[in-house]
Structure formats: C-alpha cells, structure tokens
Amino acid sequence: MDILLIAGMWLDGRAWDAVVPALEAAGHTPIALSLPGQGAEPSPATLDDQVDTVVAAIDAADGPVLVVGHSAAATLAWLAADRRPGKVARVALVGGFPGDDGEPYFPVFPAVEGVVTFPGWEPFEGPDSADLDEATRRRIESLCVPVAEGVTGGVVRYESARRFDVPVTLVCPEFSAADARAWVAAGDVPELARARHVDEIDVDSGHWPMFSVPDALATALVEAAERPHLLDLPPWEPPITGTDAEHLGASLDRLRATFRWKADGLTIDQLRRRLPSSRLSLGGLLRHLAVVEDDIFAGRIAGERSDAPASMPEGADPEAWMFDLADDVTADDLYAVYDDAVRRARERYRSLVEDGGLDAPAAMRFGGLRPHARRHVHDMLEEYGRHTGHADLLREAIDGRVGEDPDPTWTWAVLTETRTTTG
Structure with missing residues (x-):
C-alpha cells in the first residue's frame, strides 16, 4: 500500500528518513511529502495549497492509500480523507487530532514577517520532549523550516460527510490510547466523535517518535496499513453505521446505481425494446424515473414546479410521453435526462437533510393530511424497487447482461459528475 507521510509543523519530508526503510521492508511504498509554504523565504502558499498537494499524491496512487498526519498535520490528513474518501483506506494520526471546521489551522504561535518559525x-518541555537527548534535539532543529502565514492562518473547511466512514488509527506517543479514547468519548475531539471507526496504538515515546523511536513508529504504521478498510465496497453502499437519513439516502443511491447500470451502453433501438406482454422499455423507464425524481423531490416535498428537461410538455399524456418514445428521441437524450434528474434530486435531498431533516412537513397533501418528507422519500424507494426489477428482465432479454456492475466507480461518476443539460 502507498503510505503518505506528512510531518507536523516546521518539518518536511526529511523528518521520515529513519522510518521509510522499515516501511519498505514490510512491502509498502512510503511517500514522504514536502509541502508548499515550507521554507526559509516567505511564501504566498496557503493551507489549500497544502491540501491540494496531498490530494494530488492520493490521486497519483494506483490503489487505496494510508495517509499519516503527525501533530498539526493530523488536520491535513483528515482534510485529505474529506476530499478523497473513496481512495483513503485509513488515516493514521500520530500525536495529533484533526481541527474543527471553521477554525484556523495552527493559531498556536504568531506569524512574524509572514512566517511562523520553530519557537x-x-x-x-515535559512529556512531549522528555525522551529526546541533545543530539536528537539538534537534529530536529536542523530540519525545522519556517511555515508561511497563509498556511498557519488558513481556515479548516470540510466538504463531505463521507470522511466519517474513513477508518482512523490514533498512534499515541506522549499520551496513551486510554487518554485518546476518553477525549474522543467526551466530545473533546468533535471530528473523531463523529467518526465511525477509530482505534488506537500506543507508542512509548514523546511527540516526535519518527526521531526517537523510528522502528516502533514504523511498526505501528505497518499495523495501521494492514488493518481492514471499507474501500472494497461500492461508494454508494449505506454506511456500516450511521443516521436514518444517511441510510435512506444511500439505499436510494444504491438502487439508482443498479438501475443506471442495467440501462447503460445501449442504442436507441435497444432502449425502445419491449417484452411482448409489456409497454415498458429501458428507455421509457429512464424517462419515467427522471420524471418521478423531479416530481417527488421538487414537487411533492418542496412544492416547486420543475422546468428541467425531465418535465413533461404542457398537455402531454403522461403515459404516452414516458413510454411511447417519439421518433426523434436519442439514447443520449434519455441518459442525460435521467442523469441530470438524479443529480438534482440528490442535491435536494442533501439540502433537505441539512435544513430540517426528514421530519420536515412536505408540500403535497394526501386527503388533507400533510406527510413528512420521509414518507415521500420512501415512495421513491418503492418506485425504484419495482422498476429495478423490471430493468433486470429487460436488460437480460436484450443482451444477456445480469448481476452487479463490475466497475461501480464508473456508474457512480455518471450519477455525481457536474453537468448542465438544456434541451
């Protein structure tokens, strides 16, 4: 496994020189990162530039990665998991914890003339450095470089709740695993209090184990790299644990992805094909489910009329418009209408959960009663439950395709990429 190594404040990739050989001997590929904004001269680099550098290293890896953040760089490692939850197998935090959203990255020491220097x-003094002899202290000092004010003063911003599904290993040097568990349980580390998979490894050292006990630290990182992770699951799978809203949204996404794969890669003639006893076709179902996505999330829940391409023309017969496709309809038209409707619906669901949750009253009434939004989302699940089964039979009759998507990341990209369709 690729192991990205990010040293804490004032240290660059050279801090890991004594750890790298043991990681390589264990069969892993360590990558010790030096980041923008680290150097003797003032730099315009920002915290975002450092995050981008870590993310670029993740993207360059062939497979899942372990991201190791030491001290203040625990926040950088967690930001990387936030940006790439589908590629980070695990985060190992060495002597540090992730900062809170909206807080400065490193406000501990003030900047002078645009940089923060080692103080x-x-x-x-105390547990942090008690295990460092004078030679080791001088070695660390010789490697310390100033850090740009744009980095230390940058504001931490997380983007994806999927970071909480990324497993975390706390490597505990100057504090114990029991201490770390107690702090997380007490809510003193809000980000990790929400994480679903947190474990700990004790390392008998002070705050800089890569210098004082490099072999012990390497052993801990190898253990972290070889612990189970969740990246073998498709990205739309419901979380192993989680809230009602997270499970409901992910269950709906799983059905969307399955249906989309069943309909994928066909010509317009194949999308029109029906079984002798049915009016249904995969092309008709693409249009039908696009209409239902807009109807439920825009109309029934939000009380808005959708002007998107999935909306039926004024005066059209609903059944005929959806299931009797006109001669000028193309395969690209049908895929675009469906994919864009799904993206709109997913965004509305995300806003719904953030703004009031599934208990918010929906706009549409049933016989004078006003159900919660949750009821309508379950109706969407029922719709997919029926039509994904229809899609199974229709696709098998066309070309024999059965089973699960062999490349689920492709389907997920189709349903989540940004695209605007106008016609």
Whole structure:
C-alpha cells in the first residue's frame, strides 16, 4: 500500500528518513511529502495549497492509500480523507487530532514577517520532549523550516460527510490510547466523535517518535496499513453505521446505481425494446424515473414546479410521453435526462437533510393530511424497487447482461459528475 507521510509543523519530508526503510521492508511504498509554504523565504502558499498537494499524491496512487498526519498535520490528513474518501483506506494520526471546521489551522504561535518559525524547546518541555537527548534535539532543529502565514492562518473547511466512514488509527506517543479514547468519548475531539471507526496504538515515546523511536513508529504504521478498510465496497453502499437519513439516502443511491447500470451502453433501438406482454422499455423507464425524481423531490416535498428537461410538455399524456418514445428521441437524450434528474434530486435531498431533516412537513397533501418528507422519500424507494426489477428482465432479454456492475466507480461518476443539460 502507498503510505503518505506528512510531518507536523516546521518539518518536511526529511523528518521520515529513519522510518521509510522499515516501511519498505514490510512491502509498502512510503511517500514522504514536502509541502508548499515550507521554507526559509516567505511564501504566498496557503493551507489549500497544502491540501491540494496531498490530494494530488492520493490521486497519483494506483490503489487505496494510508495517509499519516503527525501533530498539526493530523488536520491535513483528515482534510485529505474529506476530499478523497473513496481512495483513503485509513488515516493514521500520530500525536495529533484533526481541527474543527471553521477554525484556523495552527493559531498556536504568531506569524512574524509572514512566517511562523520553530519557537525552541521551552514550549514543549515535559512529556512531549522528555525522551529526546541533545543530539536528537539538534537534529530536529536542523530540519525545522519556517511555515508561511497563509498556511498557519488558513481556515479548516470540510466538504463531505463521507470522511466519517474513513477508518482512523490514533498512534499515541506522549499520551496513551486510554487518554485518546476518553477525549474522543467526551466530545473533546468533535471530528473523531463523529467518526465511525477509530482505534488506537500506543507508542512509548514523546511527540516526535519518527526521531526517537523510528522502528516502533514504523511498526505501528505497518499495523495501521494492514488493518481492514471499507474501500472494497461500492461508494454508494449505506454506511456500516450511521443516521436514518444517511441510510435512506444511500439505499436510494444504491438502487439508482443498479438501475443506471442495467440501462447503460445501449442504442436507441435497444432502449425502445419491449417484452411482448409489456409497454415498458429501458428507455421509457429512464424517462419515467427522471420524471418521478423531479416530481417527488421538487414537487411533492418542496412544492416547486420543475422546468428541467425531465418535465413533461404542457398537455402531454403522461403515459404516452414516458413510454411511447417519439421518433426523434436519442439514447443520449434519455441518459442525460435521467442523469441530470438524479443529480438534482440528490442535491435536494442533501439540502433537505441539512435544513430540517426528514421530519420536515412536505408540500403535497394526501386527503388533507400533510406527510413528512420521509414518507415521500420512501415512495421513491418503492418506485425504484419495482422498476429495478423490471430493468433486470429487460436488460437480460436484450443482451444477456445480469448481476452487479463490475466497475461501480464508473456508474457512480455518471450519477455525481457536474453537468448542465438544456434541451
């Protein structure tokens, strides 16, 4: 496995020199990162530039990665998991914890003339540095470089709740695993209090184990790299644990992805094909489910009329418009209408959960009663439950395709990429 190594404040990739050989001997590929904004001269680099550098390293890896963040860089590692939850197998945090959303990255020491420099050992006397002899202290000092104010003063911003599904290993040097568990349980580390998979490994050292006990740290990181992770699951799978809203949304996404794969890659003639006893076709179902996505999430829940391409023309017969496709309809038209309707619906669902949750009253009434939004989302699940089964039979009759998507990441990209359709 590729192991990305990010040292804490004032240290660059050279901090890992004594750890790298043991990781390589264990069969892993360590990549010690040096980041923009680290150097003797003031730099315009920002926290976002550092995050982008870590993300680029993740994207360059052939498979899942372990991202290791030491000290303040625990936040950088967690931001990387936030940006790439589908590629980060696990995060290992060495002597540090992720910062909170909206807070400055490293406000501990003030910047002077655009940089924050290593303040000497006085602030770190005690458990942090008790295991460092004078030679090791001098070695660390010789590697310390100033860090740009644009990095230390950057504001931490998370984007994806999927980061909470990424497993976390706390490597505990100057504090114990029991201490770390207690702090997380007490809510003192809000980000990890929401994480679903947190474990700990004790390392008997101070705050800089890559210098004082590099072999012990390497052993801990190898153990973290070889612990189970969840990346073998498709990205739309419901979380192993989670809220009602997370499970409901992911269950709906799983059905969407399955249906979309069953309909994928066909010509317009194949999309029109019906069984002798039915009016249904895969092309008709693409249009039908697009209409239902808009109807439920825009109309029934939000009380808005959709002007999107999935909407039927004024005066059209609904059944005929959806299931008797006109001669000028193309396969690209049908795929675009469906894919765009799904993206609109997913965004509306995300806003619904953030703004009031599934208990918010929906706009549409049933016989004078006003159901909660949850009821309408379950109706959408029921719709997919029926039509995904129809799609199974229709696709098998066309070309024999059965089973699950062999490349689920492709289907997920289709349903989540940004695209605007106008016609």
